[in-house]
Ligand code: SF4
Ligand code: SF4
Ligand code: SF4
Ligand code: FES
């Protein structure tokens with residue numbers, strides 16, 4: 001089975017060889033799609049378009065069906081995710097309390113837009129609908145942890161704390177410059 | 187057999203029957219939205235709730251099997267309230283622009299709401315983000331009217347074997363879209379429109395081109411001509427209260443003329459022309475060693491499917507353009523010349539049972555005349571709407587005749603619109619050409635037959651043996667293509683039509699007011715009428731069509747001549763994204 005949807009990067013990227021081996025071993029088991037998706041997410045960190053097309057061709061499941069399954073489960077992501085995924089609630093209560101300003105501040109602090117991931121892979125950013133904590137509005141979650149009653153002025157300190165902890169834990173290297181400047185000089 | 191009571195009446199059903207099926211068999215019509223007979227049973231919409239004695243809560247009757255001694259109540263206060271609630275919740279998240287919606291006349295959501303006495307929306311809740319995908323020349327998907335019943339998804343997967351779309355996301359993010367939320371225009375979709383036939387609402391519809399045609403009709407500088415496909419005349423009457431399959435040829439011609447078209451022509455004419463070219467191509471391939479089998483190419487849904495799914499098999503496809511495109515090329519050359527009209531002033535419209543024909547007319551290859559050969563394609567449904575807008579009651583019009591010469595067609599051209607028809611038309615001409623008898627065969631019962639499937643036949647004409655196969659519906663097309671791809675070379679000639687039943691079941695045909703479960707019966711009624719029209723015709727072989735003979739004499743020369751090649755033949759190319767056909771082993775994987 002050859003996949004004619006994939007361009008150069010795929011043949012060169014060794015992770016595809018590993019994925020192919022896994023597909024070959026899983027193929028005959030009914031319901032193998034979920035385990036293949038887990039494997040792929042583990043290998044690539046998220047599930048990009050080319051990877052899903054590759055899986056679809058490999059398992060002979062139409063891409064639209066694969067995509068339906070991927071988007072049904074919360075634990076699959078089609079966007080790159082950082083170690084600390086940030087999700088900003090844009091539900092009505094949070095919006096009224098200034099969630100858009102919080103989001104804008106996070107974007108400028110990190111130098112990324114919604115749906116992107118920072119270069120060091122530490123943070124990624126999405127907005128979401130009501131998370132059911134309207135009493136704490138505006139609410140954001142960072143790596144699953146809820147931070148409520150936040151103003152845009154709290155954002156720099158919060159992010160800096162997480163980054164410092166990550167540096168201390170050896171998750172990322174200490175930046176040459178202060179993190180505040182990191183986003184603005186590109 | 188299982189005994190149960192439904193609304194205090196005893197009923198006996200086979201084991202495996204659902205409560206819904208049992209109730210319907212005794213005339214109790216439980217309302218449904220997501221259910222589609224033999225195709226979709228997912229229990230998603232909860233419209234079909236009933237009370238089952240002893241069970242906790244109400245049950246979805248479409249997924250509940252009958253059991254011995256079961257006592258079912260389909261109509262009481264609790265059931266009525268629950269169904270009404272389902273509707274109210276759907277409507278609270280619905281873009282209710284009914285007065286401007288093309289489905290207002292036969293929308294199942296609207297109808298159910300009225301039947302259930304939904305009088306106001308009690309819930310003002312969160313709504314789905316509305317998104318309208320209008321990039322495709324054939325289809326539009328308006329998510330703000332989607333009730334997520336997934337009937338479209340099921341038809342595309344089960345009947346067509348394409349799986350171009352699926353339910354994506356969850357909660358208020360969910361929508362029916364192709365892979366990676368691309369436009370349907372950028373997907374491995376055949377644009378066959380079968381999904382539009384089963385959509386209960388105005389969410390999935392044909393792209394409407396009626397305004398463009400009205401504009402052309404109102405432009406005095408344009409000579410506006412029209413061709414009508416064989417299958418349209420046995421379907422359009424349904425939109426005007428005529429029975430399923432009613433033959434309304436003359437009334438349709440009269441209505442179209444009243445709309446202001448300058449000439450009303452017939453695709454049956456160019457279907458005959460297709461037979462001349464395609465039969466000659468078959469003979470030439472038989473003599474020159476292939477490639478065989480020759481596969482028909484008159485169904486643009488099938489052609490687009492092949493380009494996505496079988497890009498390495500395209501040399502099997504006949505190089506003949508479809509009858510629609512042959513007509514277009516001839517109209518802006520031969521006809522223009524004959525009438526002394528500058529082709530740039532001709533607007534060529536076609537009335538088709540098909541959404542994929544809109545895409546076909548817009549293909550880059552389709553401008554052999556130096557102009558776009560066919561300017562606008564309307565589905566049968568759009569024509570019906572235009573006739574209504576003009577205030578005409580088609581059923582009451584006095585029948586009129588097609589114009590000459592491009593309105594002359596034979597019985598062979600007529601049956602192009604049903605599965606097996608192209609094959610039979612080709613065999614009629616072959617039987618006459620290959621001779622051996624004064625009474626060449628006219629009827630080839632062996633190529634006629636069932637909807638959505640494959641059949642094979644062997645026809646012997648004067649010692650010549652033809653191995654034939656006929657497939658209709660894209661799932662069947664996929665199956666026969668797998669065989670051919672694997673090197674099964676027994677067949678000489680294969681007819682493939684993208685829609686179940688052929689064009690009579692096309693994605694642009696009127697939608698039965700009884701709902702999609704009636705489609706099966708509707709298709710059979712239309713097929714019957716197609717053969718009835720053929721039988722009533724005096725000329726029933728394509729090569730005997732006097733207008734076709736004249737066309738070759740005056741203009742084309744002979745079939746496969748240089749001019750024929752220029753105007754009537756085309757080529758195909760692999761198309762991204764590549765389609766992936768579901769492996770048998772993968773079929774257990776469902777969400
Ligand atoms: S789909 Fe039905 S309910 Fe919705 S706007 Fe159209 S007619 Fe009205
Ligand atoms: S047009 Fe045909 S192939 Fe495309 S989504 Fe609809 S049913 Fe599937
Ligand atoms: S587009 Fe139509 S058929 Fe498809 S899920 Fe939505 S409402 Fe149902
Ligand atoms: S609106 Fe943000 S938690 Fe409800």
Ligand code: FES
Nearest residue numbers: 220229231232248
């Ligand atoms: S029809 Fe039974 S749940 Fe939709």
